[in-house]
Amino acid sequence: MQLERLGATPQLRALTAPELTLARITVSHRDLYRLLTDGPRELDAEPSGSLWYNAASRAAMPVVGDWVAARVINQEQAIVEAVLPRRTLFARRAAGRREDQQAIAANVDTVLLVCGLDGDFNLRRMERYLTLAVESGADPVIVLNKSDLCDPATLDARLAATRSIAGKAAVVAVHTLTADGIQALQPWLTEFRTLALLGSSGVGKSTLVNLILGEERLRTAEVRESDSRGRHTTTHRELIPLPGGGALIDTPGMRELQLWATGDSVDRAFDEIGELAAGCRFRDCTHLSEHGCAVQAALAAGTLPPDRFASYTKLRREARHHETLTNPLAAFEQKRKWKNMHKAIRDIYKSPKHR
Numbered sequence: 001m002q003l004e005r006l007g008a009t010p011q012l013r014a015l016t017a018p019e020l021t022l023a024r025i026t027v028s029h030r031d032l033y034r035l036l037t038d039g040p041r042e043l044d045a046e047p048s049g050s051l052w053y054n055a056a057s058r059a060a061m062p063v064v065g066d067w068v069a070a071r072v073i074n075q076e077q078a079i080v081e082a083v084l085p086r087r088t089l090f091a092r093r094a095a096g097r098r099e100d101q102q103a104i105a106a107n108v109d110t111v112l113l114v115c116g117l118d119g120d121f122n123l124r125r126m127e128r129y130l131t132l133a134v135e136s137g138a139d140p141v142i143v144l145n146k147s148d149l150c151d152p153a154t155l156d157a158r159l160a161a162t163r164s165i166a167g168k169a170a171v172v173a174v175h176t177l178t179a180d181g182i183q184a185l186q187p188w189l190t191e192f193r194t195l196a197l198l199g200s201s202g203v204g205k206s207t208l209v210n211l212i213l214g215e216e217r218l219r220t221a222e223v224r225e226s227d228s229r230g231r232h233t234t235t236h237r238e239l240i241p242l243p244g245g246g247a248l249i250d251t252p253g254m255r256e257l258q259l260w261a262t263g264d265s266v267d268r269a270f271d272e273i274g275e276l277a278a279g280c281r282f283r284d285c286t287h288l289s290e291h292g293c294a295v296q297a298a299l300a301a302g303t304l305p306p307d308r309f310a311s312y313t314k315l316r317r318e319a320r321h322h323e324t325l326t327n328p329l330a331a332f333e334q335k336r337k338w339k340n341m342h343k344a345i346r347d348i349y350k351s352p353k354h355r
Contacts, residue, residue, distance in 0.1 A: 003038055005245040007107070007192050012067050015084050020069040023078070025106075026239040028064045035070055035078055036241070045070060045078040059091060059101040064237040064249055065194060066106045088137035090196060093258035099325040101260050105196045105237060105249045108138045110188050114199035114208065117146045117158060117173070123165055127311050128257050129198060130169060131269040131319075135261035138196070140169040141188060145204045148175040165308065167271045176207045185212070191245025198251055209240065209250050259318040266319050270312045276304065287313075 006024060016022045026042060027034035033045045047061065048071075055061050060083065062068055067084040086106045094102035113129045115121060126142060133140035142162055147155055155173060162171050175181035188195055189212065197205040210216050237251045267274040273295060277285065281292025287309075290296075298304035 002241070003036070005191055006036070006241060006247050007109075007194055008067070012084055016069045019071070020081055021072050021078070022084075023068050023070045023080075024239065025062050025064050025066045025068060027236060028062060029236055031061075033062055033080060035068070035080075036239075037070070037072075037078075041075070043070070043072065043078040044076060045080050047080050051080060051082065057101065058094075059089075059103040061103075063103040064105050064239050065108060065196070065247075090132065090136040090138065090198070091260050092132060092254075093260045093322065095258070099322065104198075104251060107194060108136065108196040108249065109193045110195045111136065111138045111140050112143050112185070112188070112195055112197050113140055113169075114143045114145055114197055114203045114205050115162075116199075116203040117144050117150050117155065120200060120203055121158060123161060124307075124311050125200070125257070126162065127165055127269065128259065128315065130165075130167070131259065131261050131266050131315055132257070133169075134269045135265040142166055142169055142171045143185070143208075144171065144173045145208065146175060147173040148177055148181070167269060174208070176204055176211050179211060179214075182208065182211055189242060189244065189246065193246045194239075194249065195246070196249040196251065198254070200254055201252075205250060209248060212248060213240065213243065259315060259322060261315075261319050262323060263316055263319045266312065266315045269315075270308075273304070273309065273312050 003022060003024065008022060008024075013022055021037055023035040023037045023043070023045075025033050026036050031046055033047075035043045035045045037043065051061070062080055062083050066086065068080045069082040069084060070078040070080050072078045088108050089106050090104045090108055090111060091101050092104065094100040111133045113126065113133060115126055121144075130140055130142075144158065144162060150158065159171060159173060172184035174184055197208065199205055237249060239247050239249045241247050267277075273287075276294045276298050277287065279294035280287070280290070282290055285293050285295075287293055287295040295304065295309070299306060299309060
């Protein structure tokens with residue numbers, strides 16, 4: 001019954017047909033998977049034809065952390081027949097011109113957003129990660145790694161700056177010199193819970209995993225001194241059972257993090273701006289130039305930092321664009337709006353005044 005320690009519930013078992021086996025995806029590489037079951041070993045697996053045919057999108061196919069119903073073929077192989085309902089899903093916009101969702105990890109309870117306290121420290125990137133974490137449904141925790149590289153004054157200043165943009169997310173500082181350096185993570189390393197480590201290359205995610213496991217499980221590499229950036233030592237996403245129960249998902253560093261989130265998730269990630277907006281005179285205030293705007297008043301008074309507001313408006317604009325492209329009705333209205341605008345411009349230039 002090892003799956004119970006990873007968060008399996010009676011409801012998940014009830015959703016699995018009697019002839020199938022409940023399993024969890026530990027590794028996903030294209031369309032090949034590794035499954036953890038109640039059996040003694042992991043199984044190699046691939047999706048069934050019906051799963052491919054019925055999937056609404058690429059993001060609906062199995063990813064690391066998914067609970068699935070599998071048909072066991074032999075002691076080493078299985079076929080994934082169905083993806084069971086996801087509680088949470090961390091995803092981003094896939095690279096390219098199309099508005100496609102790329103699923104990163106599923107059924108995560110807590111997202112550990114790892115940022116280095118060296119040259120990698122970047123509040124604007126943290127805000128982007130926080131927005132995606134809010135969209136996912138998981139609880140975010142900001143982990144500031146490499147605290148051993150900071151003097152006390154710098155560490156205190158960066159902790160304060162991070163807490164100012166973290167909202168309700170916890171903020172902890174750790175280092176990986178000794179096991180004592182990660183004691184601040186203990187409240188989240190519990191049985192039945194799944195954690196995911198997310199962050200850019202070189203922030204020390206693999207080293208953190210090795211220290212949590214108490215063994216050199218993952219390969220690590222030094223970062224460049226010039227810009228504190230690292231190479232991708234983790235090349236795939238992997239779910240690793242923890243010795244005390246629960247699981248940890250390690251992911252490759254993300255150099256590009258395009259937004260896949262709604263405006264509501266942006267508002268919740270920037271909750272202090274949302275609270276200010278409630279005091280605006282107009283309900284549909286854009287917070288740019290309207291009379292009676294509480295957000296603009298806070299900017300003028302110096303209680304809302306301009307760079308924080310600039311980041312909010314940028315992410316809000318990206319979310320609005322995303323919603324327009326993924327909502328057929330909104331996309332139609334946007335297309336109709338531009339069509340009417342272009343027609344009006346043509347009519348103006350066809351008038352006698354412009355001949």
